[in-house]
Amino acid sequence: MKEVLRKQALELRNALTKEEVLSRSRKIITQIKSQIDLSNYQVLGFYMPLGNEVDLRPLMKELLEMGKTIVIPKVLDKETMEFFPIKDLFDYHIGTFKVLEPNSNKIMPKTKIEIIFVPGLYFSYQKYRLGFGGGFYDRYLKDYSNKKIGVAYSFQYIKEIPYNEYDIPLDIIITENPLHQFHDED
DSSP states (O other), rough: HHHHHHHHHHHHHSSSSSHHHHHHHHHHHHHHHHHOOOOOOSSSEOOOOOOSSEEEEEEHHHHHHHHHHHEEEEESSSSEEEEEEEEEEOOEOOOOOGGGGEEEOOOOOOOOOOOEEEOOEEEEETTTOOOOOOOOHHHHTTOOSSEEEEOOOOGHHEEEEEEEEOOOOEEEEESSOOOGGGGGOO
């Protein structure tokens, strides 16, 4: 079932034009700013967009200019992902799985990252996410106690997805639709 959903999500996401990605991403950034007071955070975890993923780089740039520390993930081995600081939006290289990874080798301790924005293919009303199946985010978030924010296009936010005991629910899911924050799970 998860593989069918992954294929479906990728087809929908890949069908977006670059203009749609930028437009929807801008709306998602607006929703983030309206729902979360980012001035309360000093160390923020983001990701570099892969393909047509929600692009939060304009927000990352703004926060870097405010003096915030931005960290992005790097896969270290087949089990481990850690977050590393970036100096600017060009401080990366193409790494594992063709994902843009930080150049830094200085791991940011998990306890210092105050909020993490998490990508995915689908998110459920119960706040679970469906990723590519590697389990990197679930393993990382397992003992992460700060704020976990899923970011997605509205079509990626669905009633339910299969999950198991290893899947970690997020705190909130933000899409370009402001009403999505008020989903009633009944």
